[in-house]
Amino acid sequence: MWGAKDNPKKMFHDYYQSGAEGEHTLNTTRDAFNSIKLKARALGDADAFKGTETTFLGHKIASPICLAPTAFHMLVNPEGECATARAAAGTKTLQCLSTWSNCSLEEVAEAAPDNLRILQCYFSRSDEVNKDIFERAEKAGYKALAVTVDTQILGNREADAENKFSLPKGIKMGTIAKYTSTHVTGVEGSGLDEYVRKYKHNGFTWKDILKIRQFTSLPIILKGIQCKEDAAKAVEYGADAIWVSNHGARQLDTTPASIEVLEECVQGVDGKIEVYFDGGVRRGTDVLKALALGASAVFIGRPQLWGLAIDGQKGVEDVLKILNSELQRSMILTDCQEVKDITKERVIHSAYCSPKYLTAKI
Ligand SMILES: Cc1cc2nc3c(=O)[nH]c(=O)nc-3n(C[C@H](O)[C@H](O)[C@H](O)COP(=O)(O)O)c2cc1C
Numbered sequence: 001m002w003g004a005k006d007n008p009k010k011m012f013h014d015y016y017q018s019g020a021e022g023e024h025t026l027n028t029t030r031d032a033f034n035s036i037k038l039k040a041r042a043l044g045d046a047d048a049f050k051g052t053e054t055t056f057l058g059h060k061i062a063s064p065i066c067l068a069p070t071a072f073h074m075l076v077n078p079e080g081e082c083a084t085a086r087a088a089a090g091t092k093t094l095q096c097l098s099t100w101s102n103c104s105l106e107e108v109a110e111a112a113p114d115n116l117r118i119l120q121c122y123f124s125r126s127d128e129v130n131k132d133i134f135e136r137a138e139k140a141g142y143k144a145l146a147v148t149v150d151t152q153i154l155g156n157r158e159a160d161a162e163n164k165f166s167l168p169k170g171i172k173m174g175t176i177a178k179y180t181s182t183h184v185t186g187v188e189g190s191g192l193d194e195y196v197r198k199y200k201h202n203g204f205t206w207k208d209i210l211k212i213r214q215f216t217s218l219p220i221i222l223k224g225i226q227c228k229e230d231a232a233k234a235v236e237y238g239a240d241a242i243w244v245s246n247h248g249a250r251q252l253d254t255t256p257a258s259i260e261v262l263e264e265c266v267q268g269v270d271g272k273i274e275v276y277f278d279g280g281v282r283r284g285t286d287v288l289k290a291l292a293l294g295a296s297a298v299f300i301g302r303p304q305l306w307g308l309a310i311d312g313q314k315g316v317e318d319v320l321k322i323l324n325s326e327l328q329r330s331m332i333l334t335d336c337q338e339v340k341d342i343t344k345e346r347v348i349h350s351a352y353c354s355p356k357y358l359t360a361k362i
């Protein structure tokens, strides 16, 4: 059979695209967004539109649409995460770099020195390694750590196992190269499982969040919160922000789309810390919905990879610009002149749009 072995591009595409197991969550995410309706407002003053500028942990960004951490950008572009960093700088938004980047965190900082950047972290088994990474991040000007909390073990991505995913020779693990290796035995399944087994501390639990606090003075964001109980716990354990995400539907299949749990997570933090969001954002209207339901910034995962694959830095910039112009249009048509006007009143939940509700006598 013709497969990934003969066509590495298929292996890379499958890795970027896939969700976990039956991909039920992946396949229902668009419907979840589309079932939330926007409330159009008449005669909002389009000339008075102020723009999409906002803040992230107090730092200014030109748009609330940011770049999520996605591993291994060199699979589709030789400049890897440095190209992505330049795209974020070009559009004055934020890049969150993955632990599993091919370019090192220092190379990325050098590629776009003035850009706002944060680092996604998986906790290593070694405290020395963790301390070293946090120190490197701080020194290179990263403004926060996004600690991923939804990946105690890697989700079951069947295509990666079938393809026996591994990094091609010559592609390094930039940020963690000095602590681990890209070598896989390749006996069975996806090489990703082996990368994770070798590096990641799977016994990392809530108490270790307190430990991170002792290791660094950078703000700590917990990425991968999906329910109100964990949102409240994040506050209790001193997180500076939460990031509502189901890891692009790549971890536990049949969970709700992350847009469906955003409101309850916002309730869980009770206004005490900022809430960010990702998962299936493909249109400006999706951004508006997430902000209306309580997120202060949204992140895109796969769309940046498609842009990078098609046209490098420019491709990622184009994706960000298109999404931002769509956001602007939807803001104007819902009568929002600036980001702070994007409130809950802008959306109508599907439950209220059901035929039963529309025909009910009130
Ligand atoms: C190819 C790929 C690699 C990813 N790598 C990481 C990673 O290294 N660390 C992490 O916290 N999340 C990772 N994610 C999850 C993203 O940060 C983000 O949560 C998700 O992609 C958002 O959904 P979207 O792709 O629908 O926009 C990855 C996602 C994809 C698609």
Ligand SMILES: O=C(O)C(=O)c1ccccc1
Pocket (backbone or CB within 6 Å): 071, 100, 151, 154, 192, 195, 196, 247, 250
């Ligand atoms: O692919 C991913 O989603 C991811 O987070 C990951 C995990 C291990 C190695 C590389 C990326």
